[in-house]
Amino acid sequence: MILELGEFTRVEGNGKAEVIIENGEVKEARVKIVEGPRFFELLTLGRYYWDVPDLEARICAICYLAHSFASVLGIENAFGVKVPEEIQLLRELGLIGEILESHSLHLYLLVAPDLFGYPDAIRMASKHGEIVREGLALKAFGNYIREVIGGREIHGINVKPGGFGRYPTEDELEKIDKSCDALLRFAKRAVNIFATQEVFGAVPEYHVATDGYLYGEKLIASDGERFDYFEHIEEKSLPYSFAKQSHYKGSVFMTGALSRLMVKSDRLTPIAKELFEQHKEKLSRGYVSLNNLAQAIELVYSLERAKEIVSTLLDHGIKGENVPIEPKEGEGIGYVEAPRGVLIHHYRIDENGNITYSNIITPTALNHALMELSLYEEARKQYGTVDENFLKHKLEETVRAFDPCISCSVHFVRL
Amino acid sequence: MKLGVFELTDCGGCALNILFLYEKLFDLLEFYDIKEFHMASSFKEHDHLDVAIVTGTVSCQRDLEVLRHARNYSNYLIALGTCATHGSVQGAVEGKLRDKLEKVYGTRANTMKALDPKPVVEYVAVDFALPGCPYDKMEIYQLLLDLAKGVEPIKKDYPVCIECKLNEYECVLVKKGLPCLGPITVGGCNAICVKSKLGCIGCRGPLPKEANPAGEFEILKNLGYDEEYLRRKFKTFARGELRW
Ligand code: SF4
Ligand code: SF4
Numbered sequence: 001m002i003l004e005l006g007e008f009t010r011v012e013g014n015g016k017a018e019v020i021i022e023n024g025e026v027k028e029a030r031v032k033i034v035e036g037p038r039f040f041e042l043l044t045l046g047r048y049y050w051d052v053p054d055l056e057a058r059i060c061a062i063c064y065l066a067h068s069f070a071s072v073l074g075i076e077n078a079f080g081v082k083v084p085e086e087i088q089l090l091r092e093l094g095l096i097g098e099i100l101e102s103h104s105l106h107l108y109l110l111v112a113p114d115l116f117g118y119p120d121a122i123r124m125a126s127k128h129g130e131i132v133r134e135g136l137a138l139k140a141f142g143n144y145i146r147e148v149i150g151g152r153e154i155h156g157i158n159v160k161p162g163g164f165g166r167y168p169t170e171d172e173l174e175k176i177d178k179s180c181d182a183l184l185r186f187a188k189r190a191v192n193i194f195a196t197q198e199v200f201g202a203v204p205e206y207h208v209a210t211d212g213y214l215y216g217e218k219l220i221a222s223d224g225e226r227f228d229y230f231e232h233i234e235e236k237s238l239p240y241s242f243a244k245q246s247h248y249k250g251s252v253f254m255t256g257a258l259s260r261l262m263v264k265s266d267r268l269t270p271i272a273k274e275l276f277e278q279h280k281e282k283l284s285r286g287y288v289s290l291n292n293l294a295q296a297i298e299l300v301y302s303l304e305r306a307k308e309i310v311s312t313l314l315d316h317g318i319k320g321e322n323v324p325i326e327p328k329e330g331e332g333i334g335y336v337e338a339p340r341g342v343l344i345h346h347y348r349i350d351e352n353g354n355i356t357y358s359n360i361i362t363p364t365a366l367n368h369a370l371m372e373l374s375l376y377e378e379a380r381k382q383y384g385t386v387d388e389n390f391l392k393h394k395l396e397e398t399v400r401a402f403d404p405c406i407s408c409s410v411h412f413v414r415l
Numbered sequence: 416m417k418l419g420v421f422e423l424t425d426c427g428g429c430a431l432n433i434l435f436l437y438e439k440l441f442d443l444l445e446f447y448d449i450k451e452f453h454m455a456s457s458f459k460e461h462d463h464l465d466v467a468i469v470t471g472t473v474s475c476q477r478d479l480e481v482l483r484h485a486r487n488y489s490n491y492l493i494a495l496g497t498c499a500t501h502g503s504v505q506g507a508v509e510g511k512l513r514d515k516l517e518k519v520y521g522t523r524a525n526t527m528k529a530l531d532p533k534p535v536v537e538y539v540a541v542d543f544a545l546p547g548c549p550y551d552k553m554e555i556y557q558l559l560l561d562l563a564k565g566v567e568p569i570k571k572d573y574p575v576c577i578e579c580k581l582n583e584y585e586c587v588l589v590k591k592g593l594p595c596l597g598p599i600t601v602g603g604c605n606a607i608c609v610k611s612k613l614g615c616i617g618c619r620g621p622l623p624k625e626a627n628p629a630g631e632f633e634i635l636k637n638l639g640y641d642e643e644y645l646r647r648k649f650k651t652f653a654r655g656e657l658r659w
Contacts, residue, residue, distance in 0.1 A: 009456060011454070034477050036473075036474025036478055036530070037424075037516070037520075037529050038424065039519060043508045051616070058504045061426045061428025064426075105434070109455060113457070120455055120458055122449065123456075139435075139437075151607065153435060153552075154431065155428060155549060157613055157616060158608075165611035165613040166610065166613075405427075
């Protein structure tokens, strides 16, 4: 018998799952990404490097800046360009805006209705309006940062190799500084709400993240390895899904907020660190559902870190100078933490500045195998003890904990 | 009024942008009852709809079925965003489908029934087409309010350049020689990219009439841009629609 999970709701993009049951026993679970292929790597081939980050942004709206930045970093690394601290901090600020926007979308609008027993946040708002509005306020603030740094809430083209089209003004930075304090109370409340959620899903063998908190030069894993993706991560195509599947050293692994906390908690800001310590025991159990709690802690981290960055920038004053770029032949990889985990853009560029090779690996693809394992384990635990509707609901909640971004996951190429 | 939001293959931005209306979304809910919005809700009621919003391109068999459903069960169908109206970036990828599948997935087999990405408007008649990658969120707000109140919605038919002038932005094409598609792109975004001192990349699709892509092509060629580069740039959001 095949238990079909119709198209997932309250996730980004179009996906389905099926659980295969034989003789009353759960045999296998498959996650089928049914969103059509989008051929992004082919789109960028032959294109001039300058235009590529704007095209790559279109891979995903929820994390467009992560794609633009990963693209920019890959291109700069190919040309051997290093940008000064001011640009690095502004980039980090943009990624923080995206974490705030994306995590609050996920936690308040997509997951919270499960906790409170509603089909969506709009219907939940009649009784729990305050919580929904707090989520919307965090989200709007994240989007404000995305607009200031990225040029638009969605798909701005302000992020460029070597710098930005336009630099933020002092007023804009001060406005960010002020909102951080006001919103911190909401983020702390989110941690309390999600700390009560029960655990479900599988426990990954490894966690993988970038070596800096939001972007880096290499990947790191919970076994202490520091590596380039092609050394230990293997991808394969599946006959039943438009997304590929990956393994780390042959094992199922995880990437995302929980992974970042597990391998990089030493970098957390003061209050976030305190909250992490407080919930460390629970988080260390490693169930994928704990990704929700980890995201809530990252809301706190993001607000604290945004404040630090803004005060450094205001102290130094914004210079607004781009690093000049001379195209030359080269190869480079950009590693960025999208809100839902490691994002990799890898390019080769010719002496005229045109792209000759491109490979993109997204967090949802990296988590694909763990998503299947989680459904399998959850189905085994619940099958036969609960009714079918409840089981389906539980399985959908399990998928949701990954905060999957299906649009991102449907295009891969190695040429 | 009963409203459904249907997402085909896309980046999710056009559906997400509706949620970015924040408090204004609650204003709309005074007129609309959301019967399906799969990104935002697990609630689904499959009966007749007054308004169906469709985002994305038709890129696989599943998309086609969803689109047919949305068309057959609604009075008004809105193709929302450049994917749905013109094909957007994925519509611009050249080559035969099987070759593309082979390059991406290592096999020519098409088990998941992929199709060449095409805009919604090529498959069904639409009542309103609102371009933008993504569109300005106030546009959909206005359109839905107009529909609810029985007011004839206004269509934008002027270039991005007009909005640069209104905002007093320096012309990046004339002053900096940047390859800006503002003159041949339909306005409505308030020239937001020129605010960043960068050239418009044409994300709202070509101006429906009085556009002069040949003239724009000539100007940019004279500024020293390579023809192949310009050809691709012109095509990025418009598939084959711009001719010169
Ligand atoms: S038109 Fe642009 S923003 Fe809208 S869904 Fe398509 S790619 Fe995303
Ligand atoms: S300026 Fe051009 S590229 Fe930018 S949003 Fe407007 S139409 Fe799109």
